[in-house]
Every structure is written in structure tokens, then in C-alpha cells.
Amino acid sequence: MDLSSYVVAIWPYLGTYLGFGLAFVLIARLMREKRRPSATVAWLLVIWFVPPLGVPLYLIFGGRKISRLTRNKSPLNIALPNETGTISSSAFGVISKGNLTEMQPTGVHAFKSLIREIRAAKESIEITTFILSHDTIGRNVVKELSRRARAGVEVRLLLDAVGSFGMKTLYMLELAKAGGRIERFMPVLPFLSLGRANLRNHRKLAIFDRKRVIIGGRNIGKEYMGPIHSPKRWRDLSLLIEGPAVMQLSAIFEADWAFACRKKGEVQRPIKSVPEFQGSEPSTVEIMVSGPDTRGDPLYEKILSIIQEAEKSVTIVTPYFIPDEVLQRSLMVKARSGKSVRLLIPRRSNHPITDLARNDFLRELSEAGVEVLLFNDGMMHGKVVLVDEDIAMTGSANIDLRSLFVNYELAAFFYSQKEIGEITSWVDELCQSTEPFTDTDENEQPLLKSIAEDLSRLIAPLL
Structure with a gap:
């Protein structure tokens, strides 16, 4: 029997042994990871009893806490110093006093506030979103960003690579030609994103002149916001914050941006001090992040x-x-x-x-x-x-x-x-x-x- 015939003869058995061998290695790795028992058991069952399905699924989607990501990405849960001493660390996040807030209870409020802040920005605009829809709302927002970029305002747009998949469209090219920068967070590439495809940046924030910021649950699209009321629009909540809390939110964006641009040699920028709001009813806000780049949950x-x-x-x-x-x-x-x-x-x-x-x-x-x-x-x-x-x-x-x-998330406690x-x-x-x-x-x-x-x-x- 020649070598080729021998390989053909043993290949079915060899493939089976290799499959179970790889499954055994992955199970050993799985047992060392800090997961909830229910998640561990679910992955064990899928990997062991259905290796052809479980092994590739785990390699692509199984990642949760990746030490290399934690090492490469700047820590987020930090208290940045400021002149008034209104910022302090808590057991879970960062607490700041002296903030002004403006709730956005409807999609109309949210859209008008976003457009207003984009048009008013004089120095910089930084936006992170999970979904930027290719619809009238998404196009309008990008056009407004392009106008500000042409006017000399620094515009940086950070999109999750899965949530905003396939956004290389003409109107996005318009933003790039106007001088705006667009980056995708953790692209899902063959062999280069094993164990990371499951790790998505679900954070939403828009920072203007590093003085005001919009956070909440809304993505950018007609389901979430618009200039007029729509009975089909989803109910959601977002808000604008002005005050020392903006420093923490800026630090979050800068860390995410530097991570997305790490292969381009970009480093995290320093955070400017933001003064305490001096008006009536100042707010106390605790900013908190969670995700693969934080220790614990x-x-x-x-x-x-x-x-x-x-x-x-x-x-x-x-x-x-x-x-x-x-x-x-x-x-x-x-x-x-x-x-x-x-x-x-x-x-x-x-x-x-x-x-x-x-x-x-x-x-x-x-x-x-x-x-x-x-x-x-x-x-x-x-x-x-x-x-x-x-x-x-x-x-x-x-x-x-x-x-x-699993996801990269952002929350504010009031x-x-x-x-x-x-x-x-x-x-x-x-x-x-x-x-x-x-x-x-x-x-x-x-x-x-x-x-x-x-x-x-x-x-x-x-x-």
C-alpha cells in the first residue's frame, strides 16, 4: 500500500481522533477559565458531544476575559484628578459630583440633542456606537459630522465591527474625505479573531469638545431617534451630561479608540480637566464600565x-x-x-x-x-x-x-x-x-x- 492510499484509509479515524483531541484541549482550557457554572456546563456539552459544531463555535465565540486584551488596553476604572476634588473611586466605579444632566426620554429629544451638539461643537466630536444604521437618520448624522469635519472640527467615529458590519458606504467615505476618522472595534477576521468574535463593544457615547457627553441605550438609526414622532420607533432612554463625569467618559472613549488603533501606533491621549457645574441641583454620578478589559464583573x-x-x-x-x-x-x-x-x-x-x-x-x-x-x-x-x-x-x-x-458595556448610576x-x-x-x-x-x-x-x-x- 502506497502512502497516499494509507492516508486515505486512516483519514476518517485520524479526523475523529484529532477532533476529540482538540475537544479535550479546549475542555481543559474551559475548566481553567472563570465562568458561570451554567455557561461552563453548556460549553462542555456542546464541545464533547458535538465536536464538529462545538469546537469551531468555541474557537470563534467562546472568549470572555482575555488577559492579553487586559494587558494591551488601558485600565478604565480610574479616578482622574481635578482641581476641585469632586471625583473619587468607589468599590465598583468612579463617582463625581457637580454634574448637570438633561434627560432624553423620546427619540425626538435624542435626535434634536445629538444634532444640536454636533453643530455646536467647535473643537472635537468623539462618538462610539454599536449600530450606525444605513438609513435616513444614519446618513443625516454622518452628513452633519462631515460638515463639522470640513469646518476644522476633529471628528472620530468608533463603530463596533459586528454591530455596524458593512458600513463602507459612500456617505461614510464622505466623512473620511472631509477629514473625519472612522475606526472599527475588533474586526472579525478569519484566524485573527479566534475567541474574540463574541466580544462586542456595546457602549454608546458621544462627546463634544470634551465638555458634554450623551450616553444611554440608543444606537444611531430610525428605530432609535428621528426629527418627528413615529409610532414604530422603539422606546429608549438617553441623557446628556455636563461636568466632571465627562472626564471618565472621555477616558473610556480614549482607551477604546487607542485599542482599536493600536496597530497604527496611536496611544491614549491625556484627559483634560472638566470643572464642576455651578448651577442649581448639581448631580452625583457614578460611571461604571464592564467587559473583557476589566477585572471581574x-x-x-x-x-x-x-x-x-x-x-x-x-x-x-x-x-x-x-x-x-x-x-x-x-x-x-x-x-x-x-x-x-x-x-x-x-x-x-x-x-x-x-x-x-x-x-x-x-x-x-x-x-x-x-x-x-x-x-x-x-x-x-x-x-x-x-x-x-x-x-x-x-x-x-x-x-x-x-x-x-461578555460585552463591553457602560452604565451611569445616579x-x-x-x-x-x-x-x-x-x-x-x-x-x-x-x-x-x-x-x-x-x-x-x-x-x-x-x-x-x-x-x-x-x-x-x-x-
């Missing part, structure tokens, strides 16, 4: 901490709800101990698999006494946590496994009654278009739906 730990310390009430608003075991149990314990616990989610989101996966969690919460409310007036994309009328959180992070443990009251009013308005979740006995459901829910919950740790 500070955003998750902060949310869990304030929920467990709640004395009267907890309200959560999120478009997608896939909690881990500890967060789910914490909400159930609070409800059973007599505290008011509300969860507001859309009746149907834009991710059907996530909707199926959440149903068992909703049943458990409802049985424990949690008031589960379904928003039935379209899509609701806002992210809010309210505790005891003393703390309010909003930002880019959903209450799901991806936002809490401790002043002005912001807490405004966010509470926004939530109360949403509640007027909700109806209670009704628990359907699993035995009364169609068999196929029950199977789909069971499978969806099984893969929930991988979503």
Missing part, C-alpha cells in the same frame, strides 16, 4: 449589590432578560420577603430566541411574587434599574448574560433626586402601556413550544 456586582440591599422596592426595565442563577434568586428572595419587585420587558423583542429563553425565568419570578409587566406598545429598548427611590441606573447594558458578562425622579417618571409612563405576565402551565402549552423553550433555556448561557 463590576457592573454585574454593582447591580446585584444594590438589589440585595434594597429595603423597599426594586424596578428593572430591560429589552432582554436572561439572568444568571444568583440574580434570579436575589429577585425572588426580595419579592418573597415582602419587597415590591417589578420587571418591565417588551411583550415581543427583536430576538425571538431570547424571548423563548426568558419564559421559564418569568414564571419563576411571577410565582415568587415579582410583578412582571409586558410592554405591548411596540419594542422597548431602554435599560433601567431603580432601587428604593434612592438609586437609578441607565446605560447600554441589558439585564442578560451577554451584557453582564444618586440625586432630580435624575431619579425623571427616570422614575419615564418608567411610570411605560407602565401605562403594559399588562401583567400571565403564567401558562407548561402542560397546557403546545408541545413544540415547550420543547423550543426548553432548548432556548439550555443554550441561554451561550446567547
Whole structure:
């Protein structure tokens, strides 16, 4: 038997042995990583029992905390010094006093505020977004950025490579020709992004002259904002901040930008001091980030901490709800101990698999006494946590496994009654278009739906 015939004869067996060998190596690596037990078990099952599917999926999407990313990327959870001493570190993030805020409760508010700030910028504009849609809103925003770039304003636009995939269009080239800079965060390239394709930059912020910044849950597209009211527009929340908190948000952008441009030799720029707001009702803001470039899971730990310390009430608003075991149990314990616990989610989101996966969690919460409310007036994309009328959180992070443990995220916690009251009013308005979740006995459901829910919950740790 010649060599070629021998290789052909043993190839089926060799491929099997190599597949299981690689699976064994990946399982050993998986066991060393700090993951939630449910996620570890889910990956173990997929890799071991279906190696041809599990091995490539893990190589592409399995990354969560990559030490090399942490080493190459500047630390984000830092307190930058300023003259007034209004900035300090907390156990989870960075707290600053003396800020001015302006809530953007509707897409019209958000669009007009964004365009106003772009046109008013005199020195610089920095924008990070997960999605920049190729629609009338996206094109209008890019045209406004191009005008400011031609006027001599430095414009930098950082897009997530997956969320804004395929954005090399003519109007984007117009921005580049005008002098604006466009970078993509962590492109998904064959063999160069193994283990990283799962790690997406979900942060949203727009900084103007390094003095004012817009943050929240809105991407740039007609689903999120526009010049006139649209009944099809998603409900969301964003806000403008002016004051010392802008320093932390600028540091976040600079670290992300320097990381995206690291192969071009660009380094992180120094952060300019921002004075304290001197008007009435100054706000206290805690800026927090989470993601593969942070140690631990500070955003998750902060949310869990304030929920467990709640004395009267907890309200959560999120478009997608896939909690881990500890967060789910914490909400159930609070409800059973007599505290008011509300969860507001859309009746149907834009991710059907996530909707199926959440149903068992909703049943458990409802049985424990949690008031589960379904928003039935379209899509609701806002992210809010309210505790005891003393703390309010909003930002880019959903209450799901991806936002809490995988994505690059950004959130702001407010401790002043002005912001807490405004966010509470926004939530109360949403509640007027909700109806209670009704628990359907699993035995009364169609068999196929029950199977789909069971499978969806099984893969929930991988979503």
C-alpha cells in the first residue's frame, strides 16, 4: 500500500481522533477559565458531544476575559484628578459630583440633542456606537459630522465591527474625505479573531469638545431617534451630561479608540480637566464600565449589590432578560420577603430566541411574587434599574448574560433626586402601556413550544 492510499484509509479515524483531541484541549482550557457554572456546563456539552459544531463555535465565540486584551488596553476604572476634588473611586466605579444632566426620554429629544451638539461643537466630536444604521437618520448624522469635519472640527467615529458590519458606504467615505476618522472595534477576521468574535463593544457615547457627553441605550438609526414622532420607533432612554463625569467618559472613549488603533501606533491621549457645574441641583454620578478589559464583573456586582440591599422596592426595565442563577434568586428572595419587585420587558423583542429563553425565568419570578409587566406598545429598548427611590441606573447594558458578562458595556448610576425622579417618571409612563405576565402551565402549552423553550433555556448561557 502506497502512502497516499494509507492516508486515505486512516483519514476518517485520524479526523475523529484529532477532533476529540482538540475537544479535550479546549475542555481543559474551559475548566481553567472563570465562568458561570451554567455557561461552563453548556460549553462542555456542546464541545464533547458535538465536536464538529462545538469546537469551531468555541474557537470563534467562546472568549470572555482575555488577559492579553487586559494587558494591551488601558485600565478604565480610574479616578482622574481635578482641581476641585469632586471625583473619587468607589468599590465598583468612579463617582463625581457637580454634574448637570438633561434627560432624553423620546427619540425626538435624542435626535434634536445629538444634532444640536454636533453643530455646536467647535473643537472635537468623539462618538462610539454599536449600530450606525444605513438609513435616513444614519446618513443625516454622518452628513452633519462631515460638515463639522470640513469646518476644522476633529471628528472620530468608533463603530463596533459586528454591530455596524458593512458600513463602507459612500456617505461614510464622505466623512473620511472631509477629514473625519472612522475606526472599527475588533474586526472579525478569519484566524485573527479566534475567541474574540463574541466580544462586542456595546457602549454608546458621544462627546463634544470634551465638555458634554450623551450616553444611554440608543444606537444611531430610525428605530432609535428621528426629527418627528413615529409610532414604530422603539422606546429608549438617553441623557446628556455636563461636568466632571465627562472626564471618565472621555477616558473610556480614549482607551477604546487607542485599542482599536493600536496597530497604527496611536496611544491614549491625556484627559483634560472638566470643572464642576455651578448651577442649581448639581448631580452625583457614578460611571461604571464592564467587559473583557476589566477585572471581574463590576457592573454585574454593582447591580446585584444594590438589589440585595434594597429595603423597599426594586424596578428593572430591560429589552432582554436572561439572568444568571444568583440574580434570579436575589429577585425572588426580595419579592418573597415582602419587597415590591417589578420587571418591565417588551411583550415581543427583536430576538425571538431570547424571548423563548426568558419564559421559564418569568414564571419563576411571577410565582415568587415579582410583578412582571409586558410592554405591548411596540419594542422597548431602554435599560433601567431603580432601587428604593434612592438609586437609578441607565446605560447600554441589558439585564442578560451577554451584557453582564461578555460585552463591553457602560452604565451611569445616579444618586440625586432630580435624575431619579425623571427616570422614575419615564418608567411610570411605560407602565401605562403594559399588562401583567400571565403564567401558562407548561402542560397546557403546545408541545413544540415547550420543547423550543426548553432548548432556548439550555443554550441561554451561550446567547
